Amino acid sequence: MHSTLAAPRATSLIREAGFSYFPIALIARLPFAMMVVGVLTLVVAARGSISLGGATSAMTGLGTAIFGPLLGAAADRFGQRRVLLIAGTANSLLLVAIAWLVFTPVADAAVLALAFAIGATMPQVAPLSRGRLVGIIRARFPLARRDRVIVGTMAYESAADEIVFVFGPVIVGLLATTLNPAAPVVGAAALAIVFVTAFALHPSAAKAEPAPHEVADRAPVRTLLRPLVLTPAAGALGMGLFFGTMLTSLTAFMDDRGVPEQAGLVYGAMGVGSAALALAVALFPDRFTLGARWLTFSALVFAGTLALPFIDTVGGMLVCLLIIGIGIGPTLVTQYSLAAARTPRGRSATVMTMLGSGVIVGQSAASAVTGAVAENLGTDAALLAPIAAAAVVLAVGVADALLARRA
Structure with missing residues (x-):
């Protein structure tokens, strides 16, 4: 008689991250892709000023540029889950606020300040997704396979970014045309509440949480x-x-x-x-x-x-x-x-x-x-x-x- 032992299954990133992870992480990027174009469209339609619309978009980008790495540092220190839940909730509320305030007599400076805050609280889903997956690869994959798996993962993540940034503006255009100029911004807020929260609470986040000794080290x-x-x-x-x-x-x-x-x-x-x-x-x-x-x-x-x-x-x-x-x-x-x-x-x-x-x-x-x-x-x-x-x-x-x- 011959006894046969089942060969151990090779580690799979899809299995390690969870089958639901990739669609959730993909859709959770959409609010970011819709936000900058959506805010620009909203301000131009509400205030009738292309220059103010461009300045508002620039302020959104500036807020993200300054606070994005700080949110990343906070995720390394406190874990992604906590940072994403706070940033995602704040960002959704601010998007709803600008969709209302831009149609009121409030000063342009207040609109610009609100746009900066929207950028500052932008949930950093794409970078944090990369960081989360790299953490899983380093923890679960043998050393010989890590480099190739990381390159493949970055390839997928970049393709996902491209897909979202092609379709995000298209969705903004459809919503603004068929409903009203505030619809894309309100839609981005709703997507953020649902999918950024789902991304934050996904079990894969726990695998990427820094252990106390890792924080100290x-x-x-x-x-x-x-x-x-x-x-x-x-x-x-x-x-x-x-x-x-x-x-x-x-x-x-x-x-x-x-x-x-x-x-x-x-x-x-x-x-x-x-x-x-x-x-x-x-x-x-x-x-x-x-x-x-x-x-x-x-x-x-x-x-x-x-x-x-x-x-x-x-x-x-x-x-x-x-x-x-x-x-x-x-x-x-x-x-x-x-x-x-x-x-x-x-x-x-x-x-x-x-x-x-x-x-x-x-x-x-x-x-x-x-x-x-x-x-x-x-x-x-x-x-x-x-x-x-x-x-x-x-x-x-x-x-x-x-x-x-x-x-």
Whole structure:
């Protein structure tokens, strides 16, 4: 007689995180994707001022940029569950408040202050999801599999971000058109209450909770300032600069052709290619190193942007954005993968929110500057801005490769 023993099942991230985790974490990002565009649409409709709408969006981004890493640090210190429940509840109440106050005679300064508070309390679902999954991988996976699983996870997370940021503005447009301008903001508040709360209370949060000895054993704050920790964050800032310059200059390009409202749809072409290639990163061989991926795909983005000033048709712009999108997804995945690999002990949520805030800061600042360039110097000048932003991403990739080699 032969006795056979069942082979132990390989560890699976889906099983470790829970089957319900991924749909909940995906939908919980939607309020953030709807919020900035929703607030802009609401303020322009209620106050009749595009400049005030742009300033309100910028204040939302500024609040998130300043307080996002602090929320990440709080999650590393006190656990994600507590931080998400407090931030999510406060954010939902503030969204409902601005949906009401913007239609009252309250001063513009009060609207701007409220927008800043909305940004400051923005639940950092995407960075905290990355931090949560990296924590589970490090705790439950054998050392030999960790790096590949982390890269695959960052690929999925970046694709999820792309999907949400393509569909978020579309949902805002549908709600604002079919119901009223306040509907997207109220809808974002309702989604946050339900799905951010579900994300906070999900059993996976307990697996990512820091144990008392882990809190005491966290790496000091100064380790967050190491060059190899800061370069992925600087790269994410460059990506934010690219997103802001690209969308704003594209809006000016479409406005010249009399269809500014279609800018979001054309911009979505970049998101499609980006999401597809972000997922494909998990299939890249190990010998195609993270540093080489950053240089390769950021160079592709830069090369794609060089064609922008010479395009004069919407079809040509679509093709160009599809090509650029092929480089965007893998570059973002690589930056997050490098950040995860270099995160100081016990600082995962902080580092991930640093990258997320970098994208937001870059996007907000670039949108404002590119908008002013388009208005004063024209669309041709504005279309040079994405080239400069792509050059920043590539230059930071070169700096990172040199620092890594020296280290």
